Amino acid sequence: MAGDTVADWGEDRLVAAIRRLIEQEQGKPAPPTIHLGDDCAVLPMAKTAQQLHKTDCIVQDVHFLPDTEPELIGRKAVNRVLSDFAAMGGAPQSLLMTILVGRDVSVDRILAMYQGALAAAHVGGAYIVGGETSSLPSPNGLAISISGTGRLIGEQAFLRSGAQPGDGVWVTGDLGNSFETGWHLSFQPRLQEAAWLSQLPPDIRPTAMMDLSDGLGQDLPRLAAASGVAYTVDEASLPLREGASVQRALADGEDYELLFTAPAAAEPSLAEQWNDVFPQIPLTRVGAIISNDGETPVSMAGGFEHFANSGRT
Amino acid sequence: MAGDTVADWGEDRLVAAIRRLIEQEQGKPAPPTIHLGDDCAVLPMAKTAQQLHKTDCIVQDVHFLPDTEPELIGRKAVNRVLSDFAAMGGAPQSLLMTILVGRDVSVDRILAMYQGALAAAHVGGAYIVGGETSSLPSPNGLAISISGTGRLIGEQAFLRSGAQPGDGVWVTGDLGNSFETGWHLSFQPRLQEAAWLSQLPPDIRPTAMMDLSDGLGQDLPRLAAASGVAYTVDEASLPLREGASVQRALADGEDYELLFTAPAAAEPSLAEQWNDVFPQIPLTRVGAIISNDGETPVSMAGGFEHFANSGRT
Numbered sequence: 074m075a076g077d078t079v080a081d082w083g084e085d086r087l088v089a090a091i092r093r094l095i096e097q098e099q100g101k102p103a104p105p106t107i108h109l110g111d112d113c114a115v116l117p118m119a120k121t122a123q124q125l126h127k128t129d130c131i132v133q134d135v136h137f138l139p140d141t142e143p144e145l146i147g148r149k150a151v152n153r154v155l156s157d158f159a160a161m162g163g164a165p166q167s168l169l170m171t172i173l174v175g176r177d178v179s180v181d182r183i184l185a186m187y188q189g190a191l192a193a194a195h196v197g198g199a200y201i202v203g204g205e206t207s208s209l210p211s212p213n214g215l216a217i218s219i220s221g222t223g224r225l226i227g228e229q230a231f232l233r234s235g236a237q238p239g240d241g242v243w244v245t246g247d248l249g250n251s252f253e254t255g256w257h258l259s260f261q262p263r264l265q266e267a268a269w270l271s272q273l274p275p276d277i278r279p280t281a282m283m284d285l286s287d288g289l290g291q292d293l294p295r296l297a298a299a300s301g302v303a304y305t306v307d308e309a310s311l312p313l314r315e316g317a318s319v320q321r322a323l324a325d326g327e328d329y330e331l332l333f334t335a336p337a338a339a340e341p342s343l344a345e346q347w348n349d350v351f352p353q354i355p356l357t358r359v360g361a362i363i364s365n366d367g368e369t370p371v372s373m374a375g376g377f378e379h380f381a382n383s384g385r386t
Numbered sequence: 387m388a389g390d391t392v393a394d395w396g397e398d399r400l401v402a403a404i405r406r407l408i409e410q411e412q413g414k415p416a417p418p419t420i421h422l423g424d425d426c427a428v429l430p431m432a433k434t435a436q437q438l439h440k441t442d443c444i445v446q447d448v449h450f451l452p453d454t455e456p457e458l459i460g461r462k463a464v465n466r467v468l469s470d471f472a473a474m475g476g477a478p479q480s481l482l483m484t485i486l487v488g489r490d491v492s493v494d495r496i497l498a499m500y501q502g503a504l505a506a507a508h509v510g511g512a513y514i515v516g517g518e519t520s521s522l523p524s525p526n527g528l529a530i531s532i533s534g535t536g537r538l539i540g541e542q543a544f545l546r547s548g549a550q551p552g553d554g555v556w557v558t559g560d561l562g563n564s565f566e567t568g569w570h571l572s573f574q575p576r577l578q579e580a581a582w583l584s585q586l587p588p589d590i591r592p593t594a595m596m597d598l599s600d601g602l603g604q605d606l607p608r609l610a611a612a613s614g615v616a617y618t619v620d621e622a623s624l625p626l627r628e629g630a631s632v633q634r635a636l637a638d639g640e641d642y643e644l645l646f647t648a649p650a651a652a653e654p655s656l657a658e659q660w661n662d663v664f665p666q667i668p669l670t671r672v673g674a675i676i677s678n679d680g681e682t683p684v685s686m687a688g689g690f691e692h693f694a695n696s697g698r699t
Binding site: 124126127128129130131132133134135136167169170171173202203204205207208209210211214216218220222 | 437439440441442443444445446447448449480482483484486515516517518520521522523524527529531533535
């Protein structure tokens with residue numbers, strides 16, 4: 074059994090094993106799991122008036138390597154989606170996990186990947202309620218797509234489009250060097266932190282937010298463009314992960330930290346309150362939002378570009 | 387511009403082009419599209435007490451070929467998910483579309499694929515509300531994952547687990563030869579037909595339902611196993627697509643027809659009523675549900691096995 078390939082087992086046996094694993098890990102019947110194994114998951118209605126729905130995927134040789142520990146692959150696949158829920162001020166509820174897998178991939182590896190995914194979902198307060206499997210033409214190829222629904226913590230979702238001139242620009246945690254330090258696999262999505270931010274009074278509450286997946290150098294320009302504003306960044310203020318340069322903090326990507334803007338009134342009270350609640354996690358004001366003056370915001374150097382002709386792809 | 391690759395354009399330009407296309411095709415603001423471009427789609431609440439959530443994917447060289455017309459690829463990706471909504475007695479509402487794409491794939495091809503996806507969503511009454519892009523290590527690789535949410539038409543979802551001894555086994559449409567005839571690309575998901583079935587009175591209403599994606603020879607055993615029953619199939623009764631043998635009708639897969647069981651009382655009134663409403667689409671009783679007697683149901687030969695050691699993979 075150890076070392077069996079997907080081809081050895083066949084689809085039904087694999088799916089049955091995954092289902093057993095899910096029921097074992099989540100309990101049965103696990104809310105909101107109903108009718109696992111039917112063509113669609115049937116979900117109890119959320120109590121809020123708006124629902125979040127998100128999909129994401131990670132691919133071998135792009136987001137992880139063939140020798141990456143499979144539990145960490147599953148964990149990363151789920152936590153990337155949870156990080157997006159956090160960025161909106163939301164809480165994840167149900168997840169669907171699709172795996173695309175070459176015929177020579179071992180069943181052990183896939184099940185271990187699900188273990189990691191289930192553990193991450195549990196920590197994040199979400200349930201895996203179904204999914205799909207498909208073959209890939211590359212015999213050892215592997216990709217995972219996660220789709221999730223969730224609810225808002227507060228009344229309003231945090232959007233990219235709410236930044237105003239005069240706002241400060243803030244980031245949680247440290248930036249850069251995510252691959253070398255393993256952070257891109259071991260990060261914790263900032264769900265609790267975002268939930269706390271979403272309950273702040275309006276005078277210091279974030280005006281715009283997103284998560285840092287492609288690096289501050291790419292993501293801040295996107296937030297500014299969505300808000301129709303420009304920005305300045307104080308490079309000396311950037312919180313650097315161990316071993317990271319300013320350039321790497323701007324360019325590396327996969328930080329999975331929160332990037333947000335907040336009214337000037339938030340300084341310094343926001344950071345003081347934050348430090349009381351989350352003393353282990355830095356919160357840093359790294360710049361300011363300025364008016365656009367009709368010009369395209371100046372883009373900082375670097376950041377992760379999925380399809381660039383040079384650099385990581 | 388024509389012939390540009392994904393690498394030529396970069397991610398932001400590609401995403402902006404896709405977003406323009408979506409807004410152009412669906413109108414703006416298109417319900418339920420809110421905040422396209424943020425980390426999650428924000429959806430207005432459905433009015434029903436249960437929601438459907440489904441994910442699926444199609445992969446080049448598995449579900450389509452490098453020279454498949456891109457509009458048909460997008461169409462197939464969406465319609466496979468819509469077929470699953472139909473199978474549950476549901477109506478799709480919002481879709482997220484994730485593309486995994488190698489750097490040398492042309493932008494024209496991707497946008498044409500989105501055109502096909504948007505057209506299929508429109509016909510099915512659904513909206514594409516967001517998505518994700520990722521690179522693939524294979525330079526010409528392509529895969530599409532679609533995630534959807536939807537609502538139920540009737541009070542109860544059709545499940546695989548409701549079949550009872552004495553029920554008839556029914557299929558819509560014709561079976562087999564899906565690849566050779568192009569049906570696997572051009573099929574119409576049976577949404578209207580399933581909605582009609584879901585509103586039938588209990589004495590003739592389907593007791594279990596699924597869509598035929600891996601062939602009757604694999605899918606009927608799955609339905610029977612979920613219901614704890616066995617079955618008989620009258621091979622002479624199978625509705626054959628042009629050029630298909632009985633063996634192909636059992637084994638080919640990708641029929642995207644409805645497979646359901648219904649009480650004995652449904653015969654012959656169900657077929658008569660069906661023919662009045664859907665005169666162009668065959669409805670055929672192909673077998674019966676029998677008691678299991680504690681034995682594993684006998685599996686028919688064939689059907690599509692994603693990871694089989696022989697045959698199509």
